[in-house]
Amino acid sequence: MLEKQIQAHPERFRVLTGDRPTGPLHLGHLFGTLQNRVRLQDMGVDLFVIIADYQVLTDRDVADRLAETVEGLVLDYLAVGIDPERATVFTHSAIPALNQLMLPFLSLVSVPELQRNPTVKEEIAHSRQSAVSGLMFTYPVHQAADILFCKGNLVPVGRDQLPHVEITRTIARRFTERYGPVFPEPDALLSSAPVLLGTDGTKMSKSRNNAIAIGASADETARLLKGARTDTDRHITYDPVGRPEVSSLVLLAALCLGRSPEDVAAEIGSGGAAALKRTVTEAVNEFLAPMRARRADYAADTGYVRKIIQIGNERANAIADATLAEVRTAMGTAY
Ligand code: ATP
Numbered sequence: 665m666l667e668k669q670i671q672a673h674p675e676r677f678r679v680l681t682g683d684r685p686t687g688p689l690h691l692g693h694l695f696g697t698l699q700n701r702v703r704l705q706d707m708g709v710d711l712f713v714i715i716a717d718y719q720v721l722t723d724r725d726v727a728d729r730l731a732e733t734v735e736g737l738v739l740d741y742l743a744v745g746i747d748p749e750r751a752t753v754f755t756h757s758a759i760p761a762l763n764q765l766m767l768p769f770l771s772l773v774s775v776p777e778l779q780r781n782p783t784v785k786e787e788i789a790h791s792r793q794s795a796v797s798g799l800m801f802t803y804p805v806h807q808a809a810d811i812l813f814c815k816g817n818l819v820p821v822g823r824d825q826l827p828h829v830e831i832t833r834t835i836a837r838r839f840t841e842r843y844g845p846v847f848p849e850p851d852a853l854l855s856s857a858p859v860l861l862g863t864d865g866t867k868m869s870k871s872r873n874n875a876i877a878i879g880a881s882a883d884e885t886a887r888l889l890k891g892a893r894t895d896t897d898r899h900i901t902y903d904p905v906g907r908p909e910v911s912s913l914v915l916l917a918a919l920c921l922g923r924s925p926e927d928v929a930a931e932i933g934s935g936g937a938a939a940l941k942r943t944v945t946e947a948v949n950e951f952l953a954p955m956r957a958r959r960a961d962y963a964a965d966t967g968y969v970r971k972i973i974q975i976g977n978e979r980a981n982a983i984a985d986a987t988l989a990e991v992r993t994a995m996g997t998a999y
Pocket residue numbers: 681682683684685686687692693695696697820821822823824825857858859860861867868869870871872
């Protein structure tokens with residue numbers, strides 16, 4: 665239904681989505697959200713990509729090597745086909761008017777609503793902070809501002825983000841009820857791999873040392889996959905609930921090969937974990953080779969990367985200023 669509407673009228677949609685600069689983008693990003701971003705961009709949908717630098721501080725006390733990581737993210741975007749001529753890539757902290765939206769938005773949600781958020785609970789469990797910060801509980805509201813400042817109405821994300829998109833919808837709805845229509849109620853868009861698992865069998869994450877980076881070398885990829893967790897049953901099957909570790913490797917190979925996971929598992933049969941790892945390593949390295957080559961080409965031109973962010977920030981700032989003016993008028997604070 666949503667997909668049909670996008671195809672019929674791409675000009676009616678604006679995508680806002682993004683990533684935290686906590687490390688290089690990985691296969692979970694690629695299959696969970698990046699492919700959708702590129703597909704929508706190529707269909708003619710206006711694409712905004714936020715590099716959520718403030719949100720690095722949700723689960724750690726210090727944001728290390730931010731400039732370098734941000735640059736790496738832009739290279740990953742270029743590698744997978746995000747086109748800066750058509751897409752707006754910007755950094756969160758450079759858009760002051762966007763952050764101003766957080767205050768009225770905070771007033772539209774209750775503390776129990778924030779405390780109930782299952783993704784926040786999960787992230788607290790993996791947090792590197794000794795005490796949970798206020799930003800950890802409020803970052804989904806921050807994210808609502810990220811989406812709504814540019815009136816994004818389509819958010820291609822992984823499954824972990826669904827509770828946050830729901831909070832964004834609630835905030836947009838309550839803002840409309842209280843002050844009048846300024847914001848759309850955005851829809852989340854999941855891919856066919858909404859939560860790809862990492863080499864340890866939990867969600868592949870930049871911060872969990874279980875990820876295969878898009879920009880990793882072929883050798884590093886082979887090493888990481890060799891160390892991936894499997895189980896003792898030599899017969900390879902695709903059973904995501906009963907055998908999550910083995911099945912996530914099968915799925916990864918299948919996604920890269922453009923085949924069904926059942927087929928890939930049947931082909932490996934009783935070859936065991938070693939054959940599975942060989943298959944998935946070859947499939948991943950072959951699939952990523954052209955992206956890795958493009959990434960290396962762009963990496964030689966850091967001036968270009970910085971220019972992309974500078975232009976994106978200018979564009980995002982102009983939009984955020986205009987939206988904030990509308991919000992002030994709606995709230996009666998345009999003195
Ligand atoms: P961190 O561990 O630092 O939180 P992350 O790997 O979870 O990093 P984010 O920057 O938090 O990455 O997420 C960026 C986007 O990628 C979100 O839309 C998220 O849903 C999606 N995403 C991240 N990991 C996966 C995954 N394993 N499978 C599918 N989508 C994912």
